[in-house]
Amino acid sequence: MAQLTDDCFASNTLLSVDAAEALIGTRIPPLVGEEQVALADALGRVLAHDLHVPLPDPEGARFVTNAPVLPHAGGRRVQEDASHAFGTVNTPASRLDSNARLARGSTPERVVVLPAGRRLRVTDIGVAAALGCASLPVVPRVRVGVFSTGDELSAAGGARGPAQIYDSNRFTLLALLARLPTETFDLGIMPDHAGESSAALQAAAANHDLLLTSGGVSVGEEDHVRAAIEQSGRLVFWRLAVKPGRPVAMGVMRCAATGFPGKPVLGLPGNPVAAVVTFLHLARPLVLRLAGAAPEPLPRFPVEARFNHRKKVGRREYVLVRLRPSLTTPLAEKFERVGSGMQTSLTESDAFAELDEVTTAVVPGDAVQVLPFAALF
Missing domain, CATH: 3.90.105.10 (Molybdopterin biosynthesis moea protein, domain 2)
Structure with missing residues (x-):
């Protein structure tokens, strides 16, 4: 059972992506058991x-391929390379150490x-x-409970109210978790009520190693996840220096049944693209850490930018791009229909261009790193 250490912190300061990942890697112990x-x-x-x-493998000269090499033998010749003419067998010359390997023993x-x-x-x-x-x-699979939050959400397959949208984030997160060593549990849609949010998180903490929510972590009047974490546990950090994805809350919940104070809960943004970005940088390393896995850096490779983009210094930014082949470095074209709430933008683009905290502008010809969807999803 994992438990965060007491020297975690929470403040209104924007936390860098690297600092958040380091916090997960150093202060969350793996699950116990096998x-x-x-x-x-x-x-x-x-x-x-x-x-x-x-x-070691049993030795014997019966199988030619696995036969032991005789002492003082010269180079080994490959039978397939031999030729026979006029009663003579000819083979190409070979080094003394060729066509052989050490026995396992x-x-x-x-x-x-x-x-x-x-x-x-x-x-x-x-x-x-x-x-x-x-x-x-x-190591046992990490048991992850997944909530969506918001009265504006309607369950897929059901009736949708006049001011509602179908819930998609929960299924995206469950699909992303399926590629990790997890056992996932769909906990449905959490209503926008402070008391119910707190009770739902407390109850879920009893049966899961990690809780993952989507939405309800911003500063709106009906955003209750952050407050529920503070009420029923403690907040580790809130707000990440990343775009899209700034409103993120991470904390630990007390278990309603046992009072155990160490079940991690991660509240991701409600916007679909922001939810994916923060999943990759927070939920993914958190699951791997709980599972006792060695750190796995996200796959990246360099491309040549074919777009203009300006950004603020001090935050990491992810820009949706389409990739085009080239005789040398692949080319990245900016996906023009922007917006972290556009679910289809992830299916119509190929990668995230990753712009680090010190970058303020990108112009055509610049080298940038991308995170390819084909390797991520």
Whole structure:
């Protein structure tokens, strides 16, 4: 069970993205425990212990490919490269160390093949199978409860009132979480009432490792998530120096059933693009930290800007762009229909151009970093 340390802080000062990620990485401990899962079910899970080299393979000269090299043997020739003419076999010359490798038993004992904290990939599953593993010890999935907030939201598939919109953020967040080592729980739409918000968060804290909300963290009269966190726990930080995504609240909730004070809750903005940006920088590293996973930097690569853009110093900014191939560096064109509330802007663009805190302007020809959606989603 994770518990934030008491030296966390909250103030009205805008917190930088790097500072927020560092706070998560240093003050939130991983979940405790492990479970054994079949190799077929281990993809994407976090390895609980180092995987070492097992006993050496049995040696024998019956299988030519795996045969031990005889002492004082010269270079090895590949049969496929040999040619036969006039009773003579000809092979190309080779180095003494070519076409051979150390036997597994020749490697030092206790060599780590896969380290603890690694989120298992397809190739890792193959390695584990090659070592004879039928199952692996992994960290339990992080149990994440997801709320949307707001009386203006209507559940998809239901009737929509005259001043309502269909709730989309909750399903976006659940889909993003599905790519992480989580077990997710759809907790529906939280109403815009202070007492009900606090009670809902308290009750949910009893059954989840992390609570994730969307909306209700700004300064409006009906934005109750931040106040609910302060009333039923404590606020860690509020407001991030990023655009889009400034109104973010992170704190810890007391569990209504046990009084345990350490269940993290993260309140993301209600605007869809802002919710995705802050998920990537806060919810994603928070889940990985709870899961005991090694830090995984977001995928980035450089492109050449083909747009003009001005921004304020001191905050990080994300601009939706479309990518175009080039003979050298890919080109990034600004997605002109801007607005963090436009859900379709994420499907009609290819990446976020990431403009750091010291940048004030971008002009065509500038080198910028992008976060490609294909690798993120």
